Amino acid sequence: MGTRTVFALSFALEVVEIILCPVHILLRRGVRSNESEINAARACGPTRYSKLRFQSELRHESFAKFMKHYSNPALDLAVIGGGIVGLATAMTWLQTHPGQRVTVLETEARVGQHQSGHNSGVIHSGIYYQPGSEKALLCREGKTKLEAFCEKHGIRWEKCGKVVVATDPSELNSLERIIERADLNGVEFRRITTDQLRQLEPSVAGVDAIVVPETGIVDYRSVCDAYRHCIEEMGGSVQLGFQVQHLDADDSGVRMAGVDHNQSSGKFDIRARSAIVCAGLHSDTLVRQSESDASRSDTESLSEEVRIIPFRGEYYELRPERRGLCRNLIYPVPDPAFPFLGVHFTRMIDGNVECGPNAVLALAREGYRWRDIDVRYLQRTLGYSGFRRLIQKHWRKGLGEMNRSLRKSAFVTALQKLIPELRASDLIPARAGVRAQAVRANGELVDDFLFRSTPNVTHVLNAPSPAATASLAIARRVIEQHQNQNPNS
Numbered sequence: 492m493g494t495r496t497v498f499a500l501s502f503a504l505e506v507v508e509i510i511l512c513p514v515h516i517l518l519r520r521g522v523r524s525n526e527s528e529i530n531a532a533r534a535c536g537p538t539r540y541s542k543l544r545f546q547s548e549l550r551h552e553s554f555a556k557f558m559k560h561y562s563n564p565a566l567d568l569a570v571i572g573g574g575i576v577g578l579a580t581a582m583t584w585l586q587t588h589p590g591q592r593v594t595v596l597e598t599e600a601r602v603g604q605h606q607s608g609h610n611s612g613v614i615h616s617g618i619y620y621q622p623g624s625e626k627a628l629l630c631r632e633g634k635t636k637l638e639a640f641c642e643k644h645g646i647r648w649e650k651c652g653k654v655v656v657a658t659d660p661s662e663l664n665s666l667e668r669i670i671e672r673a674d675l676n677g678v679e680f681r682r683i684t685t686d687q688l689r690q691l692e693p694s695v696a697g698v699d700a701i702v703v704p705e706t707g708i709v710d711y712r713s714v715c716d717a718y719r720h721c722i723e724e725m726g727g728s729v730q731l732g733f734q735v736q737h738l739d740a741d742d743s744g745v746r747m748a749g750v751d752h753n754q755s756s757g758k759f760d761i762r763a764r765s766a767i768v769c770a771g772l773h774s775d776t777l778v779r780q781s782e783s784d785a786s787r788s789d790t791e792s793l794s795e796e797v798r799i800i801p802f803r804g805e806y807y808e809l810r811p812e813r814r815g816l817c818r819n820l821i822y823p824v825p826d827p828a829f830p831f832l833g834v835h836f837t838r839m840i841d842g843n844v845e846c847g848p849n850a851v852l853a854l855a856r857e858g859y860r861w862r863d864i865d866v867r868y869l870q871r872t873l874g875y876s877g878f879r880r881l882i883q884k885h886w887r888k889g890l891g892e893m894n895r896s897l898r899k900s901a902f903v904t905a906l907q908k909l910i911p912e913l914r915a916s917d918l919i920p921a922r923a924g925v926r927a928q929a930v931r932a933n934g935e936l937v938d939d940f941l942f943r944s945t946p947n948v949t950h951v952l953n954a955p956s957p958a959a960t961a962s963l964a965i966a967r968r969v970i971e972q973h974q975n976q977n978p979n980s
């Protein structure tokens with residue numbers, strides 16, 4: 492067979508594949524097929540279907556050239572993780588790269604099912620963070636962008652303000668430090684007298700306080716749904732039920748393979764020119780997978796640098812008839828060493844008032860309850876030097892948090908520091924969220940956001956609070972880093 496004939500045949504086969512791939516998947520799955528599955532089929536490009544079928548038929552030397560053409564990455568960008576950070580990243584990429592082929596791969600059946608859908612719903616002002624840090628800068632930028640996005644897309648949000656209350660003279664120094672940071676971070680605030688505090692929040696007891704008028708509330712699940720909608724409107728796709736288990740990157744692109752939960756025994760295998768990983772509680776797992784590639788040998792091992800330790804945050808909510816105890820957001824002065832500790836009162840956008848969260852070690856990555864236990868994960872965590880050092884340093888704090896988790900009365904006592912008239916009977920148990928917190932091998936909690944790039948892949952390794960507020964700024968920041976490291980992406 493002559494070379495020209497082979498290339499003519501190649502062209503014909505390409506056309507056939509484009510038609511057959513979705514049809515084949517439709518037939519295989521029958522009427523359960525939906526639009527996202529067809530998109531998945533399109534994203535596959537050089538499917539095993541066509542490779543297997545035609546490989547056996549054409550064994551000419553020119554066929555190698557033909558396959559090389561097929562092995563070109565089908566996607567321009569794959570984003571792993573359909574939480575608020577991954578969705579914001581895919582959406583921002585499409586805004587700046589119109590027409591490119593972008594897909595979000597999300598293991599769950601809905602977007603925003605983990606941290607992004609289990610948080611306090613606060614649009615943070617950025618008051619607490621170390622001035623000049625990524626958190627401080629991206630929170631401010633992200634807040635403005637998020638508010639504009641909500642306005643544009645009709646998402647309900649409110650700038651309700653919050654009070655930060657010192658309940659004891661021993662907290663006054665910490666309050667002063669917060670005030671200094673507020674100035675440096677450019678956050679608007681007012682110092683208020685105890686009388687003014689009582690006017691704003693009549694049930695709160697405090698010795699000193701500030702009010703931060705620009706803090707807001709929103710339902711981040713609605714934000715995730717809106718990001719997803721925008722991605723699809725711009726021609727991108729969000730593949731739900733796609734769990735990435737293998738991530739191999741080299742200079743020519745990235746291959747992602749894993750389980751398609753939409754079908755029993757389903758598997759997928761997708762190539763992209765590059766990928767951005769925003770896998771939250773699993774971000775370190777995916778780093779390890781991409782490190783198996785030879786191109787990582789000359790660089791420091793990311794998975795040895797940090798590991799994700801999941802901390803569950805449990806909430807109670809006020810009985811509807813007691814919601815008057817909290818008008819807006821009531822926060823204690825945070826401990827600078829543990830800014831995410833300290834239970835608070837949060838009025839949610841639906842009117843509910845949540846109280847919490849605490850922070851206890853989760854026994855599985857998605858350990859929303861004490862009974863959610865992953866033995867293999869626990870073995871790995873207990874064997875990690877960073878975790879053991881963390882426990883050695885902070886076991887007292889840890890026990891206090893566990894006590895508040897196991898004994899409602901201890902939780903109530905912590906809340907009563909802010910609202911003394913609160914009673915255990917005012918509270919009903921509510922949902923929990925699990926924070927993905929990166930911990931270094933020396934036992935330090937990674938305080939700031941952490942982004943790392945390897946060839947063709949950028950990892951969002953640490954994106955705890957305020958990453959929901961900052962999602963659009965994180966997206967901008969991560970995309971810039973990704974493109975600087977991979978100019979051809």
Ligand SMILES: Cc1cc2nc3c(=O)[nH]c(=O)nc-3n(C[C@H](O)[C@H](O)[C@H](O)COP(=O)(O)OP(=O)(O)OC[C@H]3O[C@@H](n4cnc5c(N)ncnc54)[C@H](O)[C@@H]3O)c2cc1C
Pocket residue numbers: 571572573574575576577596597598599602603604605606607608609610611612613614615733734735736769770771772773804848923924925926927954955956957958959960961
């Ligand atoms: C209790 C709590 C309260 C908080 N309160 C606030 C707040 O009030 N304001 C604020 O700004 N921030 C808050 N945060 C922080 C904020 O919610 C998170 O920082 C943010 O949601 C992180 O988003 P993410 O997309 O990185 O992670 P996630 O939302 O966890 O998303 C990661 C996604 O990746 C998917 N995934 C993982 N592995 C794979 C894989 N192998 N293949 C495919 N998909 C995969 C997961 O299913 C998940 O959907 C809070 C967090 C918690 C836990």
